Structure formats: structure tokens, C-alpha cells
Amino acid sequence: MLSAADVTGAEKKQPLKLEASTYTFSPGPDFQFEFQSRLIQAVPGDVLILKAGHYELQSGLNLVTDNVTIRGQGHEKTVLSFKNQTDGSFGLLASGDNLVLENFAVEDTSHNAIKVLGAENVTFRGVRTEWTDGPKTTNGAYGLYPVQCKNVLIENCVAIGAADAGIYVGQSTDVIVRNSRAEANVAGIEIENTVNADVYGNVVTGNTGGLLVFDLPGLPLKNGRHVRLFQNRIFKNNLANFAPEGNMVASVPAGTGILVMATDEVEIFENLIRDNRSFNVSVVSFLIFGKKMKDPDYDPYPEGIFIHDNQIQGGGQDPDGELGLLLKSMTGTTLPEIVYDGVIDTRKLVDGKMPAEKSLRLADNGDIRFLNIDFGNLTPANIATGKYRPEADMSSFTGRLPALKPVELQPHGQPEPNKNRSLQVYYDAPGKLSELGLFQGTGATQEPTDDVIPYDLLTTLFTDYTTKHRFVRLPQGEKIRFQESGVLEFPTGSMLVKTFSYLKDQRNPAAGERLLETRVEFLKESGWYGYSYIWNEEQTDAALSLGGGEIDVSWIHSDGQKRSTRHLVPNANQCISCHSQHDKYVPIGPAAANLNRMNHYADGEENQLAYLTRKGLLQGTPGLNKISKLPDFSDPHSGTVDQRARAYLAVNCAHCHSPGGNARTTGLDLRFSQQDPARWGVWKNPVAAGRGSGGHSYDIVPGAPEKSILMHRLQSSDLAARMPNIGNRVVHQEAVDLIGQWISEMPVERSDSGMP
Known part of the structure; x- marks a missing residue:
């Protein structure tokens, strides 16, 4: 394990030799720290072996390195339990390519069990995810959760108890899900906004909905297509829906076998589908859910659906939901084996008909019944006047479409041990903060040395009411390059420094403060890197902590009340998670618009950008009157409510919620x-x-x-709901008040269904 001692003992270090190795871990009180430390230090090609046993974890695990294998002894023998989770909303969050996860279980996470984001070549093999107290709305959302991935294999896995989907593949390409079991989830297996997926040989039973193929609006990757569902056993998916209200799957009726919604080119064949009490097979448009739709590039219609050579038996006898009950009352019998909502894109009609390749086609499914519910004409008025007539004749839908091509996965890439450049940076990092020479004396007063420049921001990232001291150090003779948007362009060798502290009494800064941690971001030729130093109790120095940590703190708040919390020091991989933009580490704060404010210097008060320019440290600066200025969210005089609210969200949320961030999905x-x-x-x-x-x-x-998810997440203390979900455990009430006012003052749309 790479620790402070490893980087302080030698006067002259030899270059770090990176070689892939195999490491073995056992259950125990130190497992969380030791395993996360190894994930931070992982070299491409490493194999991490988990012995049989019950591992108890309190925080989520992060992995960013390529070509890593995590291997247990079987999903009933090696169990990672998050039942007492206190931090992080996931079990494992990984983003490295050529990832193999096999033969272990993840149980009882607060939110998602295993999420893999933006990776290429991902294998889940023999992995189980489960919420062990049975189906509950408070269970986590997803079990196995690859999203925006390419070349994904999920095989011989088990998913139980997810409050959304047990096995979920989203916004991905080239996927195989095979020989797995999904049981007691809301959705057993869900393929969403995905291109090229084969789902076969799976057992899907006891869920609310068995196998869902969805395409949703408002996502970066949309208009999923080319999905084959075959040789699966999909039966008795009659579990009452326990998804939290507001989620799309909360609308799925209990008793759903296969549901195709708004996805094109889906082939369903050679499946055994039986005893699903509402709909054995249904094909619908997004419009049937009655939700607003604000995405002009989204296609809400399912087209090119080919259902053939299946065994479909039983079911339809006890439909769930208003639509199912209405249809049963009108048909006077059990619902047919295949139900279609009949909604089409009339703009694509040719001579009054849909082209064959865009139509629904049925062939050789045995002695089944069919119902076109003609959802576009399903209105109370038409029902009352007898004009609404669902159509049971399937002759116009009988026929065949060309078979879709099988998905072919590519082999994993070979490891490149020297690819993890972070390890050399971490190895070179001083073990003590004082060795960087950033502060006068011990650093307790946070008075910088002559070559370190303090700065501040107009709107800052909230971290549980901590005080933050910010500094920048530039290489001698180098300059920052101005740019209007994004973070300023710093020269190689620059350091950004931020110390977190608590004022002992927020009403009286003179009472002093307790320093907690100092985070250092260092720009190398290969990019930015970040790590943290934790201050000792004596406040005389801080020690490098790549594995992060927690610090119990208390203070007197501005209202005179004593408050306390546990401050989270992020591990090095968590730093990457928040600072990642298009898979590169990027600082969050020092953009021109957020630096465009006054600050106090030894020679007086001056605008920060003007000061840096005058000192010859910032080049290319236009006149101050030409530089935009971000509002201070806490200052009503700095902008409108709309401007201040969006400034707060930009600084506190946009590093993840943006096209290049980790919440881009x-x-x-x-x-x-x-x-x-x-x-x-x-x-x-x-x-x-x-x-x-x-x-x-x-x-x-x-x-x-009060009806907005954004407000709920800002106010929540639930690990699975609160935002931001790293670094915050205290509600930022001033921001809640501002965002609430912003939403309250938004214009209300009086008559807009949002539908085409």
C-alpha cells in the first residue's frame, strides 16, 4: 500500500517500476481502506483476489484503472455487504476499460450495486447483486449497471431485489446478456437507449416486469435499436410494483412479461413466455405513459418489431392498472398474448400504410390472440359513444422481417502497465504538506509564502459550511493564459491549493479555526492530478492520504447553535470522479467569470484578474468590462434570482451534470x-x-x-438521494431557499402536453 511513509523515507527516489501483480484480500476491519488503496494504486493487468467470506463496507469503492480483474470465490462465498453504508450511493463505481468482475456478490447498497461508466470491454461473470430484506421501495435502484459502455458481456449473473432494474444496460453499444437470472426486481432485465444487444438464455421470473426494452427522451444517447431477445424463460412476473413514484418503471404494470417501448429493430423469438398476469408481450410508444416530452430529436415510436417462434401461454387473467382493467372489461376475457398500442408516426406513411420494415410483424407464435388497442383513439368521449373499438384481427400484422444479425463482441485489450500515470505522481508526492513549502511557519495561519497567491471565488462549492482558503503557485517565469469560458489555462507545473477548515464560532472569526485537510491539484505534462493532506490534531502539519478519511467536527453556527458532522476527505479516485471532464481531470473553480471579483493583497484591494495581469502572471486579458462575471448566489445585488440560482447549480453541480461530466448519462x-x-x-x-x-x-x-426532484435531492439526507452525493452531509439551507424561489417564479405552462 502506498502511504506517506513510502514517499518520505528516501532522499533520492528511483523511478517507480510498474508491473501487474496479483493481490489477495481477506475480510477484516482494515479491508475497506486496504482494498480502496489498492484500487487507487492499481496497475493495468492487476488481479485482485477476494477470499471467501463476508466483507463489511461503509463506503462505496472507486476504480478508474484499465485492465483490472476483481475475482471472488463464488457469489455465495464472497460477499461484499453494504448494509451499514454511511457514504457513497453505490457499491462499486468503475470506469476503466477491459474490466472483469467475477464470482462475488454485492449486497444491500444504498443505491446502485455496481455501476460501470463509459468503459470499453466490460465483463460481469458470476456476479450477484441483492437486497436481502426482500422487495422494498427503499432498496437501491440498479444491480448490474453498465452505462455508456461498449462491448459488454454479462453472463451467469444473478440480480435480486432492485427497486428499478436488476440487470440494466443503458446508452451502450454491442452488448450480450446471457445465462443469467433476474428475480424479485421491479424490472428483471432492462435494455435502454442501447444499440446492438443480444439477450438470451436468461431466466426472468418473479419481477414486476420481466424483460424491458426501452428508449427514453432527454438522454445523450437515444433512439436505441437492433435488440434481439431469444431463448429466454420469462414467466410469472407478477410482483407488485415497488419502484419509487416518479421513476419510469413505476408505470410498469405488475404481470408484464416483455415490454418494448419506443425502440426500433427488435427481434423476439424462441422464448418461453407464460403466466404473466397482465401482458405477456406488449409493444408500445412512449406516448402511452402520458409524460411530457421536450426532446425534438427523440423518436417515441417502436418500429421494425418482429415477434416470431415463441411459446406464449397463460397470463392476462388479472391485469394490473387502469388500462389493463379497461381492456379486460371491453374484451370480456383474459387479455391476449400480444398487445400493441397501435400508435405510429403518420409522417412515415406511404400510400396510407407504414413501410413493412417499420411495421410490427408476427409469425409462428402458435395459437395466440392479439389486440391492437388503438391508443390514439382511446378517449373518454370515444368510449362513451361506442366509437372506440380495439382491434383483435392480426392479419395485417402477420408476416416476417429479415432476421437481425448476432452481436459479436471483441476480445479485451492487452494491459499496458505504464498507462496509469497517476501512480508516478502519487509516488512523487511529498508525504507531508510542509515539504511543499506553501505556507509560512507551520501553516496553521494559512499565510502563504511569497510565491503562493491567494484567490477566492464569487460563488463557491458548498461543503457542509466549511471555510476554504484557496491559493495558486505558478512555476517561476510562467504565466496563466486567459480564456473566457472554462477554467483558465495554467502552465505545466502549476499547483492549485485549497484548505478546508471550520471556524470555531461562525459569529466570531477571531475565535480561530480548525484546519481539516488541504487538497492539492498539480498540473503535469500528462494532465492534472489531485490528492489530499489531512491536518494533525496539533495543527502543525498535514499528512498525505491517498485513501481519504473522515474527521469528526463541531462548531458554533451563525445562528448560535452548536452543530456537528463528519467531514469526508475524498480518496484519490473520488477526486477523479468529481473532476472528470471528457475523461480528463479538470479543476472546478478558477474560471475567469468566477474569479472576476475583488480581493485583499499586501498592497491593497484589487480585482483578482487585474492583479494577476498587473503582476505579469496572467496574459491575454481583455479589459475588465469585457469579462463576464458570475453572480454571487448569496448576494441579491449580484444578479436576478434566475441568474443566482443557475450560478449556484453551475458551480455545485455542473462538473458532473454536463456533457463531459460523470453524470452526463x-x-x-x-x-x-x-x-x-x-x-x-x-x-x-x-x-x-x-x-x-x-x-x-x-x-x-x-x-x-414541492413537486420537483431537484428540490428533494437538495434537501435530502438519504445517501441514495442527496446531491451532491460526495462531500456533503449537511443541507445547504440558503441554497434550498434560493432554488425554491427560482422554481416558484418560473412561468407555468397552462396547456402543453409536450407530445408531437
């Missing part, structure tokens, strides 16, 4: 430059929210903060 874009309200979340359906939805259906409902 949600489609939410909270950058200050984003002008489309739909991208902020107005009338946007939640994605992967789980109980983070708070029972609400949209991220923002204009005029109704």
Missing part, C-alpha cells in the same frame, strides 16, 4: 452557459433516480418546487 446540463430550460431539468423525466425521485415525475416543475 442523465442528460441534465447545469452549466451556466446552457440556455435551454429542458436541459436544466424543466419537465424532464428522471433517469436512474431510484428513491432520489422523492415520488416526483420531473426534475423541475415550474411553479411547484
